[in-house]
Amino acid sequence: MNRTKGERIFGAFNGIFLFFIAAVTLYPFIYIIAVSLSSSKYVNMGDIWLLPRGFNLSAYHQIIRKEGIWTAFFNSFYYMIFGTAVSLALTILGAYPLSRVRLKGRRIINVLVVFTMWFSAGMVPAYLNFKNMGLLNSRLGIIFGFAVSTYNFILLRTYFMSVPDALEEAARIDGASDFRIMAQIFVPLSIPSLATIGLFYAVERWNSYFWPMILLTNEDKIPLQVVLKKMVVDMTSRLDNMEFGRDMVSFSEDSFIYSTMVLAMIPMLILYPFIQRYFVKGIMLGSVKG
Template sequence: MKVSASRVIFNIVNYTVLALIALICVYPIIYVFAASFSAAREVNMGNVWLFPKGFTLDAYKQIINRDGIWVAYLNSFYYMIFGTIVNLAVTICGAYPLSKRDLDGCRVINMLIAFTMWFSAGTIPLYLTFRDYGLLNTRAAIIFGFACGAYNFILLRTYFASIPAAVEEAARIDGASDIYTLVRIVLPLSLPSLATIGLFYAVSRWNGYLWAMILLTDDSKIPLQVVLKKLVVDMSGHAENMSFGARDTSQDMSEETVMFATMVFAIVPMLVLYPFIQRYFVKGVMLGSVKG
C-alpha cells in the first residue's frame, strides 16, 4: 500500500501531539515526586525539572516527626478499606433483588434511586441529618452515611440482570434459597463487575475530602486529604501575606517540600491501584452509559 506524503506528515504531527498530551497528563505528577525528594533550596529556585536536585529525605523525615500526618494516613486507609466493604455489601444487597424485574415494588424503587442521581437534598439538609442522628464527628458517619452510590448501583444491577436466568434456575430447582444462590452462584460469576465498582468506591473513598472536612473535627479521626487541604489553604493564605521577593528562597527547609511529600503519600496508593483500575475502568464507564 502506498502512503502519501501528506499522510506521513499528518502521522508525525499526530504522534507528536499525542505524546505531548500524554506528557502534560503525567508531568505534574512526576514533578511532585521529584520535588518531594529535592532540597528545598533547589525547589524554591526552580532548579528541579525532572529528577530530584540535591537528593534528600528531609521532607519525609519532617512528616515522620509530625504525628498528625501518620494518624491521618492510617485513617485514610481505614475509611477506604471499611468504607469500600460497606459500599460493596450495601450495593449488592440492593442490586441483586432489584435486578429481578418481576419483584413487586422493584419499578418504584428503581425510579426513586434514578431520581436521586439528578436531584439531591443539598449540603445543609444532609449535614443537619447527620447532626440529628448524633453522627457529627464520628467515623460511622463517613462509613455508613455514604454507603451506596446510585451510579455504581445501576452498574451492578445492569450486570446482575444480564446473567442468564437459566443459571439461577438450575440452582433453584436443586432447592437453593435466594441468598444461597446469590452467594454461591451469582457473586462468583460477577467478580469482574464487583472488582470494577469496588475500585470505583475505593478511589472515591480515598480521594474524598469534603464530607470528612465538614463532619469530622477531631484530629485523631480526619483522613490525609483533610490534612493536606489544611496545608494547601495555609499555603495560599501564607503566600497572600507575603510581598513579592520578600521570601528568602535560599532556606533549606520549607513547607513546600513537605507538601510535595504529603501529596506523594496521597497519590501512591492510587498509583498502586492504577494497573487494576486501568483494566476495568473503561469497561465500567461504558457499562454505566447504558440506560439504567
C-alpha cells in the first residue's frame, strides 16, 4: 500500500461516486417494483420512494386476469424460443462454411453479408417484402424474417476461424464429412460462444416490439411487448386529455402498467446473471472486421 494521501482520497471519492451512479441506474427498477406492490392509497398520494407501502398484490391479481395477457406471454416465449433456435441454426450454418479459408467464393459472400451492416433497403421496402410474400400476420415471418444478425454471424465466424486446423484435418483423415466435422467438433468446441450468441438472440427476441407491432395484427399472435406498448401509448394519450392535477384518479391504472412492466422484465432479469457471465467474453470474441 504505497499510495499517496491524494490517491487514497481520490480512491474514496471514486468509490462513492461509482456507488451513486449504480444507485441512479438501479433506482427506476426499484421504484417501479415498489409502486407495483403498493396500495393505491399511497400511490395516489405520490408517497412511495424506495419500499412498497401498504404491500399488496392487487395489481398483479388484476393483470393475470386481464384478457389476452397470457396469450401475449405465451407468444413472447414462443418467438423467443423458436426464434433463438432458428437464429442459432442459421448462424452456425453460415459461419462454419464461411470460416473455411479454402472455400471458393467465400470472399465475395462475406463482403455481401457484411455490406448489409452498412446499407439496408430500409423499413418500407422490408415491410412491402413481407406483405408481398403473404407474411403479414404470420408467426413464420417473425421467426425467419429476422433470423440472422450479421454482427452475431461475424462473432461466430471469427471464433470458428480461431479453432486450430489440425482438428479438422485429423477428423478428415478419419473419414469424417464436413457436416460431421461441424456438428461433432466445431459446435461442441464453441459452446461458450454459442451460449453468448444465443443469449443475445434471446434478449433481442424477447424485447423486440417494432416489427411484431407492424407485421402482426391478429390479437392472438402479438407478443407481450406490443401489448405493453399499447398500454404505454394509452397512458400518454390519457395524460394528454387530462388537465393538470386531475390524473390522480386514474393512477391505479398506472400501477397496473408498472406491474406489466415488471412482468415483461422478469425473464430478462432471470437470464441476466447467465448473460453477464458470457457477454463480456462474447463481445471480445472477435473484433468486428469484415
